[in-house]
Amino acid sequence: MKTMNLTTAAITALFGIGLLAGCTNSTTNQKTSDNMKTLNLTQEWDKTFPQSDKVNHSKVTFVNRYGIMLAADMYVPKDASGKLPAIAVCGPFGAVKEQAAGLYAQIMAERGFLTVAFDPSYTGESGGEPRYVVSPDINTEDFSAAVDFLATNDKVDSExxxxxxxxxxxxxAINAAAADPRIKATIASTMYDMSRVSANGYFDTNDNAEARNAFRKTLAAQRTEDFRNGFPKPGGGVPDELPADAPQFFKDYHAYYKTPRGYHKRSLNSNQGRNATEAIPFINFPLMSRADEIENAVLIIHGEKAHSRYFGEDVFKKLKGDNKELMIIPGANHTDLYDNLTVIPFDKLEAFFRLNF
Incomplete structure (x- = not known):
C-alpha cells in the first residue's frame, strides 16, 4: 500500500481524532437517562434510500449491558413465515442507521432475513450521555445487545x-465475533481497524511512541479544556469544503456525507463529528487482539481501490480456519461499498449467511 505524507491532524480529522473547530453540543438527537426511559423515535421515513414495498419496517429499542437504550430500525420480509435467520447491521463509523446500515438491512430483509440496523450508544436516536463519545468496549457490546434482542425475538431462529x-x-464486528459465539457469521464490509488508525495514523505512518505520546498530550489537554468548559468539543465531521490537496478518499467521503446521496441530519460525519477526544480509548485498545480465536465464519469485503483495504487484508491474515473469506471487488473504492448497488455483492452476502447458519 502506498504511504501518504499527511499530518496526524489532517488524516484523522474526518473521524474526530484531529482537533478541529467546534463549540456546542447538537440538540438534534434524543436523550435518555440511565432509568431507560422511552426514546422519542422519528416515525417518518427519513432514510437516504427509498422504502421497499417488500418488507415491513418498524422502530424498535433494546438495552445494552451498560444500561444504554439503543434505537433501531427492524425490517421483516412481508412474505415471512416461521422463524427467520437474522442479521444486525451497524456502520459506518460516524454514520447513523438511516444511511448505509439501513440500506444493507433493508436489502437483506428483501432476501429473507429479519434484520435490524441500529444506532450505536451515544449516537443518533440511541441513548447515552455525554453525546457523541465512542468506546471500543461499549460499541462492541452494542453488537451483542442487538444479538440479545434478536435471540429473544419470537420471529427469529436464535441459532x-x-x-x-x-x-x-x-x-x-470482528471484535464482537471474537467475544460472542452466538454470532454465527460475520461480515466486515470496507472495514477500518479503528484502534490501528487511531494509534498509528493512516498506513502506519505514525507508528512510534514519540508520535503517540505527542498525540496523547494533545488529547489530554483537550480533556482539561472540555472539563473546564463543561462540555466536550466536537472533532469535526467531513468539512463543507475540501482543501485543494485533499486525498481522493477524502473526496469520496465528501461525495457521500455532504451531498444528497448520503447526507443525514443526525449523521456525525455529515455534521459536527464525534467528540475531539474520541481516540483516547482506541489508542490502547487493540480491537484485533483475539481475531485469531474466532471459530465462526467471517467474510471481509473490500474495494480494490479502497484506501482502507490494508486493514481488512491484514486482519484476514490473522483469521484461522477454513470458514474465513476475503473478497476484493474490482475497481471499487471505500465508499462504493456504502451504497453503490452495482458494487455491493449482495448475492455473496446472502449466500455466505445461508451457508454458515
Whole structure:
C-alpha cells in the first residue's frame, strides 16, 4: 500500500481524532437517562434510500449491558413465515442507521432475513450521555445487545444470527465475533481497524511512541479544556469544503456525507463529528487482539481501490480456519461499498449467511 505524507491532524480529522473547530453540543438527537426511559423515535421515513414495498419496517429499542437504550430500525420480509435467520447491521463509523446500515438491512430483509440496523450508544436516536463519545468496549457490546434482542425475538431462529459491520464498525464486528459465539457469521464490509488508525495514523505512518505520546498530550489537554468548559468539543465531521490537496478518499467521503446521496441530519460525519477526544480509548485498545480465536465464519469485503483495504487484508491474515473469506471487488473504492448497488455483492452476502447458519 502506498504511504501518504499527511499530518496526524489532517488524516484523522474526518473521524474526530484531529482537533478541529467546534463549540456546542447538537440538540438534534434524543436523550435518555440511565432509568431507560422511552426514546422519542422519528416515525417518518427519513432514510437516504427509498422504502421497499417488500418488507415491513418498524422502530424498535433494546438495552445494552451498560444500561444504554439503543434505537433501531427492524425490517421483516412481508412474505415471512416461521422463524427467520437474522442479521444486525451497524456502520459506518460516524454514520447513523438511516444511511448505509439501513440500506444493507433493508436489502437483506428483501432476501429473507429479519434484520435490524441500529444506532450505536451515544449516537443518533440511541441513548447515552455525554453525546457523541465512542468506546471500543461499549460499541462492541452494542453488537451483542442487538444479538440479545434478536435471540429473544419470537420471529427469529436464535441459532441463525449474524452481523454486518461497515467501515469502522467492520473492525468492531470482528471484535464482537471474537467475544460472542452466538454470532454465527460475520461480515466486515470496507472495514477500518479503528484502534490501528487511531494509534498509528493512516498506513502506519505514525507508528512510534514519540508520535503517540505527542498525540496523547494533545488529547489530554483537550480533556482539561472540555472539563473546564463543561462540555466536550466536537472533532469535526467531513468539512463543507475540501482543501485543494485533499486525498481522493477524502473526496469520496465528501461525495457521500455532504451531498444528497448520503447526507443525514443526525449523521456525525455529515455534521459536527464525534467528540475531539474520541481516540483516547482506541489508542490502547487493540480491537484485533483475539481475531485469531474466532471459530465462526467471517467474510471481509473490500474495494480494490479502497484506501482502507490494508486493514481488512491484514486482519484476514490473522483469521484461522477454513470458514474465513476475503473478497476484493474490482475497481471499487471505500465508499462504493456504502451504497453503490452495482458494487455491493449482495448475492455473496446472502449466500455466505445461508451457508454458515
Amino acid at each position: 441463525q444470527i449474524g452481523i454486518i459491520g461497515i467501515c469502522g464498525w467492520g473492525g468492531l
